[in-house]
Amino acid sequence: MKYFLQRLAFYLFTAWAAITLNFFIPRMIPGDPVQALVTKYQGQLSSKAIESLYVLFGLDKEAGIWDEYVSYWKQLLSGDLGLSFTFFPTPVSEIISESLPWTLLLVGITTVISFFLGTGLGVLAGWRRGSWTDGLLPVTTFLSSVPYFWLGIIAIYLLTGPDSFFPSSGGFDSGLVPAWDQYFVPSAIQHSLLPALTILISSVSGWILSMRNMMVTVSSEDYITVAHAKGLSDRRVALSYAARNALLPNVSGFALSLGFIVGGTLLVEIVFSYPGVGFALFQALGASDYPLMQGVFLIITISVLVANLLADIAYLLLDPRTRKEG
Amino acid sequence: MTQPVLEIRNLNVEYGLGEQAVRAVRDVNLTLHRGEVLGLAGESGSGKSTLAYGLTRLLAPPGVITGGQVVYHPEKGDPYDVLGLSDRELRSFRWAETAIVFQGAMNSLNPVHKISTQLTDVLRAHEPTMSEHSRNARAREMLKLVGISPDRMDAYPHQLSGGMRQRVMIGMALILQPQVVIMDEPTTALDVVMQRQILGQLIELRERLGFSVIFITHDLSLLVEFSNRIAIMYGGRIVEEAPAGSIYRDALHPYSKGLLGSFPALRGPRRELTGIPGSPPDLKGMPTGCSFHPRCPKAFDPCAGNIPVLGRPGTPDGSARTVACWLHPTEQPVG
Structure with a gap:
C-alpha cells in the first residue's frame, strides 16, 4: 500500500510537470495565434476585436507570466481548455469530447484484441518452437516493421473503391446523424473495419514476437524442468509456469500501449480521415490552433500517466516480488 | 544385496x-x-x-x-x-x-506462485481424487518433515532463503513417497x-x-x-x-x-x-x-x-x- 501511495505521488508530480510544460511550450514557440486568426479573417477584424482576442486567449501583454500560469490552472480545473480557433468559437473541451470516443473505441478495442491475440499466439509459438509455428516468424517480423499508416494506404488503394464494401474515409456515412440507432451504429462499424484491421495486423506481430521470445527464455529456467519432472500436464507447465512468468514484460508493454491509444495512431486517423483525436490534432497543427493542441497534448499526457499507473498496479498483482512486505 | x-x-x-x-x-x-x-x-x-x-x-x-x-x-x-x-x-x-532435487536451489521454484500452490499441484496432477483440504494438510506435513514451519505455506519463493528453498524442494520431492x-x-x-x-x-x-x-x-x-x-x-x-x-x-x-x-x-x-x-x-x-x-x-x-x-x-x-x-x-x- 505504501508502495502504491509512493507511485501515486510520483505520478501526480509528473502530471504537474507535464501540465506546466504544456503551458510554457506554446508560449515559447515564435508566432502568435491571434495573428494567425487575423490572417484567417483576412483583415475583417477591428483593432478592438483583436485586443479582446488577445485577452480571450490569455495573451494580453499586461498580465505577467505568473498570473497567466495561475489563471491557466484555474481554467484547467474548471474543465475549460480555452477556445479552438480552427472551429472558432467552439470550446476545445467540446471538440475533444466529440473526437475522443471515436479514438477510444477504434484504437482501444483493437489494442486490447491485438494484445490478447498476439500474446496467445506468442505463447503457442514459444512453447511449440521447432514446429510449423516457426514459419510464422519471418511474416510477423516483416509485419511488425511495416508502419501502419503505410499499410492503411495500401489497404485503401487495394480494397476501397466505388463498389467496395469498405468506405475509404470518415467515421460514418455523411448522411447520418450520430446517435445510437440502427442506421448509425452499423455504418460506424463498417467505417471502422479497415482502420481497425490495419492497426491490428501491424501491432499484433509485435506482441507475438515479444511473447514468443520471452517464452523461449523462460522455457530454459530450472523451474520449468522441475515442473516437467513433477509430471504435471504439458498444458499446466506451459500456462501456469512458463506463460505466467513470460507474461510479465508484455503486461507492462500493454499498459504503456494503452497510454498511446489516444495519441499513437494519429497517422491512421489521418489516412482514413477518421474523426478521432489524432485527426483533430492534425487539423490543429495545420492551423496553428494552440488551444486545441494544448488540449490534445494534455489528454495524451494524462492517458499515458494513467496507463503507467495501471501498469504498476498490474505488476503488483502479477509479480509477488514487487510487493513490499508490511 | x-x-x-x-x-x-x-x-x-x-x-x-x-x-x-x-x-x-x-x-x-x-x-x-x-x-x-x-x-x-x-x-x-x-x-x-x-x-x-x-x-x-x-x-x-x-x-x-x-x-x-x-x-x-x-x-x-x-x-x-x-x-x-x-x-x-x-x-x-x-x-x-522417481523424484529429482535439482542443482539450482535458487531457481527451482516458480517465482510467481506460492509454496503451497507448488506443493499441491503435484498432488492435484497425481492424485486428482484428493480433496483440497487433505492436499493442504499433506503439503503442511511435508514442510514440517523438512524442518520448515507450516505457516510458510503462503510464502513466495523470494521470501525464503536458499537453504529453505532447497528444503522445500526436498519436501516436494518426497510428497508422493517415491x-x-x-x-x-x-x-x-x-x-x-x-x-x-x-x-x-x-x-x-x-x-x-x-x-x-x-x-x-x-x-x-x-x-x-x-x-x-x-x-x-x-x-x-x-x-x-x-x-x-x-x-x-x-x-x-x-x-x-x-x-x-x-x-x-x-x-x-x-x-x-x-x-x-x-x-x-x-x-x-x-x-x-x-x-x-x-x-x-x-x-x-x-x-x-x-x-x-x-x-x-x-x-x-x-x-x-x-x-x-x-x-x-x-x-x-x-x-
Missing part, C-alpha cells in the same frame, strides 16, 4: 544427431538397490547430470537417448522399461516413482554448514521413509560420508564402482585416486594435495582406448589401444566392486 529398484542397462545419450553428435553418456550400466544411497561422482562434463536427466527422460533438445534400457522395479507389480513408457504413463511415473530420489548436486548453491544440515536431514528421512537415492556431485568427500556405494564417471563412462569405504581406502582406478587426492582429509597424517593434471576430455574427440590415458600417471601399453571393460578386479573384495582399467584386468566382465 537387497532387491534392485532401478537398473540402467547400456544407456547411451548423445547431444545432436549424426556425425556431429556428442556422446555424453556411453554404455552405462548401473544398478540402484532398494534403500541405498548411490553416489555418482566425476568432473564437470563427465556425464553425470546427463545420466540423471536421461534416465528420467528430461533431456532438453538436442539431447537424445540412443540406446539402452532403464528398468524400474515398482514396489508391487512387474518391472518395466522407463524409456518405453508413453507420454501419459511417463507423466504418472515422474515424481510418483521409491527413488535423484539428487543432482543438491547443495552446490549452499554454504557448507547448510550442506551438511540438509544432507544429514535427507539421510535421516531416508532411514525413516526407505527410499533410495542417487546422489550426484563432484564433491567426493561428501559422497564418502553420505553414500553406501560410489560410482565414478569419466568421459561419459563409469570407470569404477565400489562400496564407499573401499573407494576411500583403496581406489583402484587412477582417476578415482586422483579425485580422492584432490581434497584434504580432516584427520590422519598430513599429505600433499595432488590435482589431476590436464583437463577433462573433449567429448567430440575422445582419445582412443581408455579415455583417461593421456592424463593418467600410470598409463602403459594397452591403455592407448583398447577400451578397458568394466569388470570385477582380482582383489580380495573383488566380488563387490567393478573397475575399468588395464591395471586391473577383469576376471569376469559384467554388463
Whole structure:
C-alpha cells in the first residue's frame, strides 16, 4: 500500500510537470495565434476585436507570466481548455469530447484484441518452437516493421473503391446523424473495419514476437524442468509456469500501449480521415490552433500517466516480488 | 544385496544427431538397490547430470537417448522399461516413482506462485481424487518433515532463503513417497554448514521413509560420508564402482585416486594435495582406448589401444566392486 501511495505521488508530480510544460511550450514557440486568426479573417477584424482576442486567449501583454500560469490552472480545473480557433468559437473541451470516443473505441478495442491475440499466439509459438509455428516468424517480423499508416494506404488503394464494401474515409456515412440507432451504429462499424484491421495486423506481430521470445527464455529456467519432472500436464507447465512468468514484460508493454491509444495512431486517423483525436490534432497543427493542441497534448499526457499507473498496479498483482512486505 | 529398484542397462545419450553428435553418456550400466544411497561422482562434463536427466527422460533438445534400457522395479507389480513408457504413463511415473532435487536451489521454484500452490499441484496432477483440504494438510506435513514451519505455506519463493528453498524442494520431492530420489548436486548453491544440515536431514528421512537415492556431485568427500556405494564417471563412462569405504581406502582406478587426492582429509597424517593434471576430455574427440590415458600417471601399453571393460578386479573384495582399467584386468566382465 505504501508502495502504491509512493507511485501515486510520483505520478501526480509528473502530471504537474507535464501540465506546466504544456503551458510554457506554446508560449515559447515564435508566432502568435491571434495573428494567425487575423490572417484567417483576412483583415475583417477591428483593432478592438483583436485586443479582446488577445485577452480571450490569455495573451494580453499586461498580465505577467505568473498570473497567466495561475489563471491557466484555474481554467484547467474548471474543465475549460480555452477556445479552438480552427472551429472558432467552439470550446476545445467540446471538440475533444466529440473526437475522443471515436479514438477510444477504434484504437482501444483493437489494442486490447491485438494484445490478447498476439500474446496467445506468442505463447503457442514459444512453447511449440521447432514446429510449423516457426514459419510464422519471418511474416510477423516483416509485419511488425511495416508502419501502419503505410499499410492503411495500401489497404485503401487495394480494397476501397466505388463498389467496395469498405468506405475509404470518415467515421460514418455523411448522411447520418450520430446517435445510437440502427442506421448509425452499423455504418460506424463498417467505417471502422479497415482502420481497425490495419492497426491490428501491424501491432499484433509485435506482441507475438515479444511473447514468443520471452517464452523461449523462460522455457530454459530450472523451474520449468522441475515442473516437467513433477509430471504435471504439458498444458499446466506451459500456462501456469512458463506463460505466467513470460507474461510479465508484455503486461507492462500493454499498459504503456494503452497510454498511446489516444495519441499513437494519429497517422491512421489521418489516412482514413477518421474523426478521432489524432485527426483533430492534425487539423490543429495545420492551423496553428494552440488551444486545441494544448488540449490534445494534455489528454495524451494524462492517458499515458494513467496507463503507467495501471501498469504498476498490474505488476503488483502479477509479480509477488514487487510487493513490499508490511 | 537387497532387491534392485532401478537398473540402467547400456544407456547411451548423445547431444545432436549424426556425425556431429556428442556422446555424453556411453554404455552405462548401473544398478540402484532398494534403500541405498548411490553416489555418482566425476568432473564437470563427465556425464553425470546427463545420466540423471536421461534416465528420467528430461533431456532438453538436442539431447537424445540412443540406446539402452532403464528398468524400474515398482514396489508391487512387474518391472518395466522407463524409456518405453508413453507420454501419459511417463507423466504418472515422474515424481510418483522417481523424484529429482535439482542443482539450482535458487531457481527451482516458480517465482510467481506460492509454496503451497507448488506443493499441491503435484498432488492435484497425481492424485486428482484428493480433496483440497487433505492436499493442504499433506503439503503442511511435508514442510514440517523438512524442518520448515507450516505457516510458510503462503510464502513466495523470494521470501525464503536458499537453504529453505532447497528444503522445500526436498519436501516436494518426497510428497508422493517415491521409491527413488535423484539428487543432482543438491547443495552446490549452499554454504557448507547448510550442506551438511540438509544432507544429514535427507539421510535421516531416508532411514525413516526407505527410499533410495542417487546422489550426484563432484564433491567426493561428501559422497564418502553420505553414500553406501560410489560410482565414478569419466568421459561419459563409469570407470569404477565400489562400496564407499573401499573407494576411500583403496581406489583402484587412477582417476578415482586422483579425485580422492584432490581434497584434504580432516584427520590422519598430513599429505600433499595432488590435482589431476590436464583437463577433462573433449567429448567430440575422445582419445582412443581408455579415455583417461593421456592424463593418467600410470598409463602403459594397452591403455592407448583398447577400451578397458568394466569388470570385477582380482582383489580380495573383488566380488563387490567393478573397475575399468588395464591395471586391473577383469576376471569376469559384467554388463
